[in-house]
Amino acid sequence: MMNYASGPPGTGGGSVSHAAQTPAIHAERLTVTRGTRTVLRGLDFAVPRGRITGLLGPSGCGKSTLMRAIVGTQAKVTGTLDVLGSPAGHASLRTRIGYVTQAPSVYDDLTVRQNLDYFAAILDPGRSAADRRHEHVTRAIADVALTGHAGSLAGNLSGGQRSRVSLAVALLGAPELLVLDEPTVGLDPVLRRDLWQLFHDIAAGRGATLLISSHVMDEAERCHRLLLMREGEILAEDTPDALRTRTGAETVEAAFLHLVDEATAQSRNKETTP
Numbered sequence: 439m440m441n442y443a444s445g446p447p448g449t450g451g452g453s454v455s456h457a458a459q460t461p462a463i464h465a466e467r468l469t470v471t472r473g474t475r476t477v478l479r480g481l482d483f484a485v486p487r488g489r490i491t492g493l494l495g496p497s498g499c500g501k502s503t504l505m506r507a508i509v510g511t512q513a514k515v516t517g518t519l520d521v522l523g524s525p526a527g528h529a530s531l532r533t534r535i536g537y538v539t540q541a542p543s544v545y546d547d548l549t550v551r552q553n554l555d556y557f558a559a560i561l562d563p564g565r566s567a568a569d570r571r572h573e574h575v576t577r578a579i580a581d582v583a584l585t586g587h588a589g590s591l592a593g594n595l596s597g598g599q600r601s602r603v604s605l606a607v608a609l610l611g612a613p614e615l616l617v618l619d620e621p622t623v624g625l626d627p628v629l630r631r632d633l634w635q636l637f638h639d640i641a642a643g644r645g646a647t648l649l650i651s652s653h654v655m656d657e658a659e660r661c662h663r664l665l666l667m668r669e670g671e672i673l674a675e676d677t678p679d680a681l682r683t684r685t686g687a688e689t690v691e692a693a694f695l696h697l698v699d700e701a702t703a704q705s706r707n708k709e710t711t712p
């Protein structure tokens with residue numbers, strides 16, 4: 439089983455700048471309502487820079503809502519939510535964050551390269567930037583292992599390949615923070631392994647921060663840190679190793695179930711205590 443829970447954030451050697459010491463994401467009493475429902479309830483957590491943090495929890499617990507709040511596309515957010523040192527949604531964050539939603543946002547009638555060319559032209563416009571854009575597009579396509587499909591229409595690709603086109607678009611601007619909503623859903627084991635390797639290369643090579651959601655608990659073992667969610671609340675925030683040790687469980691999945699049982703028992707006790 440892979441485990442990357444090595445050392446605290448920002449310990450890559452050399453001097454650590456003030457920016458690197460502050461968390462990439464910091465939330466206090468973060469609350470989100472959707473319609474009449476409170477979907478996130480007073481969350482407090484921090485996501486360290488330069489690491490891969492897994493956001494794990496069952497379907498419907500609020501992972502996508504939290505990601506939307508972080509990238510600034512969610513309404514009715516209260517409490518504190520700072521991202522890369524600015525309030526979430528601040529205009530200066532637009533080019534510093536890459537966000538991949540669960541639904542791949544690609545144009546089916548364009549080839550893979552044309553899709554990337556289009557988004558690259560928005561990010562880095564002008565004729566004088568043409569060579570740079572070409573280089574960035576070629577690299578992003580290679581990063582997601584689609585070089586052999588660069589000339590294929592996106593509409594003719596498999597679901598997993600289309601997801602990877604979306605990921606390539608997010609990689610284009612070399613963002614400091616990548617927010618990926620269930621990027622490995624529907625991928626075969628080999629592609630999942632290769633994508634996780636890419637995520638680690640991005641974190642180690644570029645010092646980028648990755649927040650990756652999943653409801654597949656075995657992916658937790660591939661993260662440096664975890665935020666475990668349940669019913670709009672953070673159940674635990676720690677490394678996979680620390681979670682296993684704290685709960686005496688062999689896997690993160692067993693640790694999660696242990697924490698759920700503990701939380702359920704605590705809320706029952708509160709209900710029965712006069």
Ligand SMILES: Nc1ncnc2c1ncn2[C@@H]1O[C@H](COP(=O)(O)OP(=O)(O)OP(=O)(O)O)[C@@H](O)[C@H]1O
Nearest residue numbers: 472473475477496497498499500501502503504653
């Ligand atoms: N537009 C909406 N209005 C009201 N409630 C909503 C709306 N969209 C989502 N919800 C509710 O908010 C809760 C959190 O949804 P969210 O999509 O964030 O969960 P999730 O953990 O990402 O789930 P999944 O893993 O299935 O994508 C769910 O209970 C959902 O029913």
